[in-house]
Amino acid sequence: MRYVLLNLLACPMCRSFPLRLYVFEEAVIDKRFSVRTPFCDLYCARRGAYVKDLQVGELDCSECVRHDITWGILHCTNCGRWYPVIDGIPFMYPDELRVKPRIRGKEDEFLKKFGDRIPPEVLERDPLRQARSGPTQG
Secondary structure, eight states, X not given: OBGGGGGTOOXXXXXXSOOEEEEEEEEEOSXXXXXXXXXSSSEETTTTEEGGGSOGGGOOHHHHTTEEEEEEEEEOTTTOOEEEEETTEEOOXXXXXXXXXXXXXXXXXXXXXXXXXXXXXXXXXXXXXXXXHSOOOO
């Protein structure tokens, strides 16, 4: 997943934009890209700010597009939900699917691997916290 994707994503439950990104692992592509600056039209996820609030000199878009986020979390600061980025793919399912065993299992594995790196306030505000703490249901 590239930072530029956050210029397009909103929370699937409350539609809030932008989502906050916590990067746990990323890869840097060994290639140079020629892109216009600003590359993102609304939100710069790498800087965590709206493009209109940044100076052109603060943006290094040709460097930004080289970064591929492999593991991380997308957090909706409005409703408190979080969505894992697993092997570069954002898993942004609605609540009714996130409690299903297959999806929940992936999120549980993610929590085992990165739970200690997730800010406590992210997990505390999670509306699905109760569903996660109970046994997996079929």
